[in-house]
Amino acid sequence: MTAFFNKFRIGLLALRLAVLISTVLLLSCDKDELEIQNDFPFEVKVMPVPKDIAKGNTVEIRLTIKPTGNYNNMQYFIRYFQFDGQGTLRYYNEPPYQPNDLYGIPTRQFRLYYTSNSTVSQSFEVWISDNFGNEKQLSFEFNSSD
Numbered sequence: 001m002t003a004f005f006n007k008f009r010i011g012l013l014a015l016r017l018a019v020l021i022s023t024v025l026l027l028s029c030d031k032d033e034l035e036i037q038n039d040f041p042f043e044v045k046v047m048p049v050p051k052d053i054a055k056g057n058t059v060e061i062r063l064t065i066k067p068t069g070n071y072n073n074m075q076y077f078i079r080y081f082q083f084d085g086q087g088t089l090r091y092y093n094e095p096p097y098q099p100n101d102l103y104g105i106p107t108r109q110f111r112l113y114y115t116s117n118s119t120v121s122q123s124f125e126v127w128i129s130d131n132f133g134n135e136k137q138l139s140f141e142f143n144s145s146d
Helices: 002-028
Strands: 042-046 058-067 076-084 087-091 103-105 109-116 122-130 135-144
Touching (some): 042 135, 058 135, 109 135
Antiparallel strands (some): 087 109, 122 135
């Protein structure tokens, strides 16, 4: 029976030692080193656009999404809302976007086309978001020209 208790005490001592070493190692690690970042904020660069637009004319809007990191599974989305005037916004030759609907953006560098349907000034906002909830808001204003 004494041999059994000696093996039990040695096993218990080994277990305590393992727990102590694990605790010391976990406490000595820098928490930031253990985190894996997959949330990369981004910026959106917009090339200059004209200030004026006539009814029926189209303006090209060139945009580039610049993420702060590189994550292979990053997805970007776009939605817009026009609050002054009337017009349509579309991606290349795709059908026009519907206000407040969410659309996928297949590339980080792309062009949008805004066509005026109005003889008054026009204003709209574009929101670009990613699959982690980061979002950027862009505002566009065009004066009516004849």
